[in-house]
Amino acid sequence: MAASLESEIYNEVRKLRKKLRQIENLQRLDRELTEEEEVKVSKKLPIRLQLQDLLSQIPEEDIPLHSRAASSSAVNSATYSTAESSVSWSTADSSTISSPDTVTAISPASARTDTESGKGVGGGAEVKEDEERENEKVTTDMKPSEINDRDNMKRKSDSQNIPNETISESQRAQTVPKKKSKKAAHKEHDEKVFKLQKAWRQSEFVVSCLEGHNDLVISVALEKDWLLSGSRDTTMKLWEGSTGRELYSFGGHTDSVTAVLFIPKEDCADLAGQYELAEDDRLLVSGSMDCAVRLWSLKTGCMVKSIYTYNPVTCMTYCTPGRLLVTGSSGGKVELWSLATGENICSLVAFDEATTCLRMDDDKIYSASADGFIKIFTIKDGKLSLLFESEDVKGVNGEDLLLRHIRSLSTSKDTIYYGDDGSNLKVLSWKQGIVHKLKNHVCEFGSTDAVAVLEDQVLLTAGFDLDNGCGYFNVRSLPEEQYLSTVSSADTGRMMCLQCTRLPHGAVRVATGGTELKIWEQVKTGMKISSPLPVNGAIVTSHYNPKYTSSPQNSDIDSDTETDDEGSTGLWARFTGSSGRAGTRGQPHRESDTEEDLDQPRRWCRLL
Template identity: 35%
Template structure:
């Protein structure tokens, strides 16, 4: 068991090395041994499995066989997005009371009943998607977003690219940053009109914001692909979001833990806060609230104040990494009084930011599993999954607000997904975009039609357990053992720290 844990830990370290900005000769040698280590790990795990199968009465053996016997679900039809996205509150009926503990259900409303979750599960087991790879970046894609029929992507190669989705072609190449692009945001149309008038541009002009490790936030026009404004922040920008309340402003996070607010039209710095001890990894808005997270595991909740306040952000609460139990590249996604947290481990943390209560949702059946990003759309939670041991990658789908597991979507050549965005077409069909080594557009195919799906829908019985309150579990103990086994390794073997890239690859 000791060698298995050491190999698992080394493979996780290699995965983190691969997404560093630059590598030295020793690091490149370690990466070259990845397939060798994966092969050795597979051999050891096979030996363990054979041992478990010789003990038919053991619960471990039963669990292994259950996982192996789980049927692969394929589909010929896709459910309409309107059916998948609509919750009971949107259908005009009140949801029944749930028996689940309050700290498990997301949002302030009660969860769906079991029959509706079962219906969603059946729908997603029939889902079909066409996948298209958008080629043009020559390095890792760090951030993505969607505006109308356009996909915008930022990359470690310092560029922002605009893609026309219907034709899967590059529409604009926005070059101007001198270091890797780390984050993107798109202001709403009303805010764009205000700035467009000040710049004597068309009222229907749309803008995109990009943040970079070169300490700049740039404002780009989508029609002509030019940078019309730039903010120098004096620190590498690792996260940003746009807040339309009041006079509207941009909120940025830096690699030093600073959160700053900038007025939208004048670009004046109206607030600067030393909010976190380490790099800010994510900033997300939900109504009048702004949420920020840090690589030290801390989560802060801010209330936005309109009316032209000199300091638009007011701290409501802060939960440290000791409470969240998170470290590293922490990604967050808020929903009601809950925040979903992913920090590159096999599970998703669910933090009640009003009380500090914590629960955990399993997102992988292996200790070598990695969760890089979480995203919510309507009644659906989408989480990336990646296994450092074998390179298996895909998406897990859960119903909201109860977080019941629905299905896993995979495709043969999938790479690690580090960022994600969603939107729907005029007909209500799903369109998604994922970024990492590859930039991929996921287009839901219609219910009728003979077109073959590019993805495979599978079930993983290990993910069917409901969220549980945080505490000492077998997974926790396993993770602690992984740390202990490598406690005496050289410093060069340690996971890379302090790089902006580890903080922003979500």
């Protein structure tokens, strides 16, 4: 292919991807589309077919694995995933399998063989050289903080290996027990990662599509065998996870249900007493754009209490101390509510644009916004106290960050994992004020709409392939952040929310919402798949894509505000005001709206 023709094709591919991105963003707007917008959306399929035709002229190795499979209509979802897995895993050579993400993932069996043969046990020049080469190879896959930790461990180990004759009796008495040697620590790390790789690569999932909602599913919650879902169709539904059976449909909201959650069991008894419910009743909460939070009884399916919030609720989390509900609003507020009385405990305008994410972890409230900022609060004397704000965070090389609409957030210890309208997952070490990136899409266009952490060991991030409309989620180990696998099926669209839980027998259950509501239940090694499959069920196999182990590239820096071929500005930016922009210092959080704030475009609720 001539270089000029290849360049022309790539430019056309980029234009079509921009159009698809605008259409996808239009379809997720929580309002009726105009006639002009409906015309644009109607062009989605022809644009995607044109894009697929152009991609067929590009070398196959430049196309994501899930793109190749999903573009073929001759395979069903189960066959698609299994065949895809065999291509991406069994045909990979040894250099692929030990690429940067698996450089330290050594089979325990091979590690034992090395020990038995004498390697790494005694001294000698050969052993020392082998260890130096191993350390050099491991260092190439380590983050700066990990290298510092390793070097500190080495210095401590060296200081403890002083000959006995140079240590006095008093010093020997004060000597602390030796920590694990560097090699033992590496071996323990290798075994852990190896187990995770074995569990997630080529892992089978039984996928069930739950039918009942008639619009986008934008919030899910998991507990035991229950799945809770909130939708743009104004309903919240409770499902039985093992069967996919709908148990309850909770109606009453007049606008999109944007957030759902289970009240922890230990707090339900006291709250149930407040509302004259059975002590063993479970309580559910829904938040909506209709400016209401509703408390529901699981036993009766009835609403227990409705709290008017005066602002559309965009996100929600629960704070056990004080039994408080934390809500975020389209006006940038973070608020505390007493579920026992319905009283507003604290109201704070934290952001200039909508609050998009809330998460409670230990005693901290993590919040994020459509203007690209993150803030951490604690609760002191019933008030929100600011602990951290991300105004001055930098990249690993000290560079400024491009602020984009933050769509998802999760935490693990002191690390924040968040997704925005860029193609990479962002990782914020908030105590150091440093952000690094993990590859979550293989092309320059994409957004990470959902992030979930399982037991501080596994990180799941939703992705979306614009080329074929295929949704997927990537799996990484924690805290190593090493890519393990990708899980997808050919008939899955964009995933806008995601939650996961560990089942009693050890397997993982994942719930995803978006264009469809699905349960992905991992088949634990040695277990047989139940037959027959659930209604609308299929079997898929996770696959390994080495492209996700490469260094992340910067996302496309052109915002949707640039003019398209039809002469109109980007629709997503026009209607949400959330285009990407260079980092700017945000305004201090404030207690109430000012007159200037009231002039800003914002969604308001009417008190009926």
